[in-house]
Amino acid sequence: MSGDLLEKARAGDKRSTARLLTIVENDEPGAAAVLRALYPATGHAEIVGITGPPGGGKSTLVNRLAGAYRERAGKVAIVAVDPSSPFSGGAILGDRIRMRERFLDEGIFIRSMATRGHAGGLARASARVVNVLDALGTDVVLVETVGVGQEEVDVARVADTVCLVTVPGLGDDIQAIKAGVLEIADVLVVNKADRPGADETARDLAQMLSLAKDKPWKPPIVRTSAQTGEGVADLVGAIAKHRAWSRESGEYRERRQGAARAEVEELLREALLRKLEGRVGDGRLNAAVARVAERAIDPYAAVEELLGE
Amino acid sequence: MSGDLLEKARAGDKRSTARLLTIVENDEPGAAAVLRALYPATGHAEIVGITGPPGGGKSTLVNRLAGAYRERAGKVAIVAVDPSSPFSGGAILGDRIRMRERFLDEGIFIRSMATRGHAGGLARASARVVNVLDALGTDVVLVETVGVGQEEVDVARVADTVCLVTVPGLGDDIQAIKAGVLEIADVLVVNKADRPGADETARDLAQMLSLAKDKPWKPPIVRTSAQTGEGVADLVGAIAKHRAWSRESGEYRERRQGAARAEVEELLREALLRKLEGRVGDGRLNAAVARVAERAIDPYAAVEELLGE
Numbered sequence: 001m002s003g004d005l006l007e008k009a010r011a012g013d014k015r016s017t018a019r020l021l022t023i024v025e026n027d028e029p030g031a032a033a034v035l036r037a038l039y040p041a042t043g044h045a046e047i048v049g050i051t052g053p054p055g056g057g058k059s060t061l062v063n064r065l066a067g068a069y070r071e072r073a074g075k076v077a078i079v080a081v082d083p084s085s086p087f088s089g090g091a092i093l094g095d096r097i098r099m100r101e102r103f104l105d106e107g108i109f110i111r112s113m114a115t116r117g118h119a120g121g122l123a124r125a126s127a128r129v130v131n132v133l134d135a136l137g138t139d140v141v142l143v144e145t146v147g148v149g150q151e152e153v154d155v156a157r158v159a160d161t162v163c164l165v166t167v168p169g170l171g172d173d174i175q176a177i178k179a180g181v182l183e184i185a186d187v188l189v190v191n192k193a194d195r196p197g198a199d200e201t202a203r204d205l206a207q208m209l210s211l212a213k214d215k216p217w218k219p220p221i222v223r224t225s226a227q228t229g230e231g232v233a234d235l236v237g238a239i240a241k242h243r244a245w246s247r248e249s250g251e252y253r254e255r256r257q258g259a260a261r262a263e264v265e266e267l268l269r270e271a272l273l274r275k276l277e278g279r280v281g282d283g284r285l286n287a288a289v290a291r292v293a294e295r296a297i298d299p300y301a302a303v304e305e306l307l308g309e
Numbered sequence: 310m311s312g313d314l315l316e317k318a319r320a321g322d323k324r325s326t327a328r329l330l331t332i333v334e335n336d337e338p339g340a341a342a343v344l345r346a347l348y349p350a351t352g353h354a355e356i357v358g359i360t361g362p363p364g365g366g367k368s369t370l371v372n373r374l375a376g377a378y379r380e381r382a383g384k385v386a387i388v389a390v391d392p393s394s395p396f397s398g399g400a401i402l403g404d405r406i407r408m409r410e411r412f413l414d415e416g417i418f419i420r421s422m423a424t425r426g427h428a429g430g431l432a433r434a435s436a437r438v439v440n441v442l443d444a445l446g447t448d449v450v451l452v453e454t455v456g457v458g459q460e461e462v463d464v465a466r467v468a469d470t471v472c473l474v475t476v477p478g479l480g481d482d483i484q485a486i487k488a489g490v491l492e493i494a495d496v497l498v499v500n501k502a503d504r505p506g507a508d509e510t511a512r513d514l515a516q517m518l519s520l521a522k523d524k525p526w527k528p529p530i531v532r533t534s535a536q537t538g539e540g541v542a543d544l545v546g547a548i549a550k551h552r553a554w555s556r557e558s559g560e561y562r563e564r565r566q567g568a569a570r571a572e573v574e575e576l577l578r579e580a581l582l583r584k585l586e587g588r589v590g591d592g593r594l595n596a597a598v599a600r601v602a603e604r605a606i607d608p609y610a611a612v613e614e615l616l617g618e
Contacts, residue, residue, distance in 0.1 A: 032609055035607065035608075035609070036607045036609050036610070039604065039607035039608070040604055040607070042604060043604045253602070256602045257598060257599065257602045259602070260598050260599075260601040260602035260608065261598045263601065263608045264594075264597060264598055264601055264608050264611050264612060264615075265582060267608055267609065267611075267612045268582055268585060268612050268615065268616070269578040269579070269581065269582050270578070271612050271616060272578065272581035272582060272585060272616070273574060273577055273578050273581060275616070276577060276581060285573075288573060289566060289569050289570045289573055290566065290569075292569040292572065292573055293562070293565045293566045293568070293569035295348065295349055295351060295352045298344065298345045298348035298349070299344075299348070299569070299572045299573050299576055300341055300344065300345050300576065301345070302573050302576075303573060303576045303577050303580050306573075306577065307577075307580060307581070307584070
C-alpha cells in the first residue's frame with residue numbers, strides 16, 4: 001500500500017502526499033519504510049524556519065514568502081506548527097483551509113501539523129514531515145511555528161535558516177525573546193513595520209546584536225509589512241545571504257549533522273528500549289515500575305536491575 | 310559534598326535545598342546520587358498542578374493557594390515553570406523574587422525553573438525537582454505552568470490533581486483550550502470571576518463537560534477572584550475532593566504508576582544509549598551520523614548497523 005502511495009506522491013498526487021505525511025507524522029505502521037525509501041532523495045530542499053510570538057502576523061508573512069519563492073523556485077511547501085494551541089489545532093486551521101484552496105493550483109503545498117501525541121515529540125515529527133516533502137521534490141519548505149518556547153526552538157532546528165518575527169509594541173514578550181534571540185535567529189524580522197514603535201523595536205534588536213560581537217554571523221534586521229508585501233523581497237534576499245554564508249562557513253553542514261545525530265540517537269534510544277523490553281519481558285518491566293511507584297526501589301535501582309540481564 | 314548538602318537540606322536549610330534542586334534540575338554530576346538517596350522518602354506530598362493560558366492571573370491564584378495550604382498543612386512549595394518564555398525566564402522572575410522575600414519567613418518555598426536545556430526535557434526536570442521537595446518533607450507542592458501546549462500538559466502529568474485556570478474574555482484561546490480541556494483538567498477554575506463574561510465562560514465549560522458523559526470524574530467548575538481571595542477556599546475544597554476520589558478509584562495509583570514508568574523508561578533509554586556508545590565507540594557513532602547527514606545511508610540503516618554489534 002505504501003509503495004503505491006509513494007509512487008503516486010512522487011508523481012505529484014497531493015492526496016497521496018497528504019496521506020504519506022500523516023503516516024510519518026504519527027509514526028503509523030509503515031512510517032519507517034516510507035522514510036527509508038525516501039531518505040536518499042532528501043537533502044535538496046531549502047528549509048526556512050519562521051518563528052516568533054503570537055500576534056506577529058507570521059501566517060500572512062509566510063503566505064507572502066511562499067508566493068515569492070513560488071515565483072523563483074519550483075515547488076514550495078508550508079508546514080504550520082502551533083504548539084501553543086495543541087488541544088485542537090483548530091485556531092489556525094480555518095485560515096489554512098482557506099489558504100489551501102487559494103494556493104492549490106499554485107504549486108504551494110500546505111500542511112498543518114497536529115501538535116499532540118507525536119512519537120518522539122513535535123520536533124522529531126516535523127523533521128519527518130519536512131524530510132518527506134524534501135524527498136518529493138519540494139524546493140523550499142517553510143516551517144512556521146508560533147511561540148518562543150523550547151518546543152518552537154526544537155522545531156526551528158530543522159531549518160537551515162531561522163527567521164524570528166517580532167512586531168512593534170509587544171512589550172514584555174519582546175523582552176522575553178530578546179534575551180535568547182541570538183541563540184536561534186539567523187534573520188530578524190520586524191513585521192508590521194509601518195506601526196508606531198518599529199524604529200524602537202529595530203533599535204532594541206540592533207543593540208542586542210551589538211552585544212554578541214564574537215558571533216560569526218550577524219543576523220540582519222529586515223523590516224516587512226506582510227499586509228502590503230513590502231520588504232518581503234528584502235527578506236528573501238537576507239535568507240539567501242545567510243544560506244550562502246552558511247554553506248561557505250560550514251555552518252550548514254554542522255546543522256545537518258546535528259539534525260542527523262538527533263535523528264539517529266532518537267531512533268537508537270527507542271530501538272534499544274524495545275529490544276530490552278523484548279528481552280526482559282513486559283512482566284518484569286511492569287513489576288519494576290510498580291515497585292518504583294510504591295517507593296520500594298528507586299528508578300535508578302530499577303534500571304540497574306533491568307540492565308543487569 | 311552532596312551528602313553534606315543533603316543533611317543540611319533535610320534539616321531545613323533553604324540555601325542547601327535550592328542548591329540540591331539546581332543539581333537535580335540540571336542533571337549535574339551527583340544528581341542521580343541525590344535522587345537515589347531521597348527517593349525512599351518521596352510519595353507523601355500532595356502535588357497540585359495549576360495550568361492555563363497566559364493572562365489568567367495564575368501566579369496570584371497560586372500565591373493565594375499557597376497561603377491557604379500554609380494555614381492548614383505544614384510545608385508548602387511552589388514550582389513555577391513558564392515554558393512560553395524560555396529564553397530568559399525573566400518575565401516572571403522579578404515577581405517571584407519579590408514573592409520569595411514575602412514568603413521566606415512563612416514556610417513557603419518558591420522555585421522558578423529555568424525552562425531550557427534540561428536533560429530529558431522540562432517535564433522530567435520538574436518531576437525531579439518535585440521529588441526532592443517531596444522527600445524533604447513538603448506537604449503540598451504547587452506546580453504552576455503557563456500555557457496550554459504539550460509541554461505544559463507533560464509537566465502537569467506529575468500532579469495528582471490538575472487545575473486548569475481560565476478567565477472570561479480570552480476569546481479564541483478559550484476555544485483552543487476547550488477542545489482538549491477534559492483530557493487533563495481535574496478542576497476547572499474561572500478566575501477573575503467578577504469580570505463580565507464569567508457566567509458565559511462557566512456555562513461554556515459546563516456544556517463541554519456535559520459532552521463527556523462517560524468520564525468517571527466530572528471536573529467541578531470553581532469561580533475565584535485571586536485578587537480578593539474569593540473562592541480560594543472552594544478551590545482548596547474541590548482539589549481535596551478530587552484527591553479523595555482519586556485515592557478511592559485507583560486513579561491516584563494509576564497516575565503514580567504512569568509517572569514511575571515514564572521515569573524508568575527515560576532512564577533506561579539514556580542508559581542504553583550510553584552503553585551502546587561505550588560499546589561501539591564515538592568514532593563509529595560519528596561516522597554513522599556523518600553518513601546519514603550525507604544521505605549515504607538512512608537513519609534506520611545506521612541504527613541497524615550500530616545495533617548489529
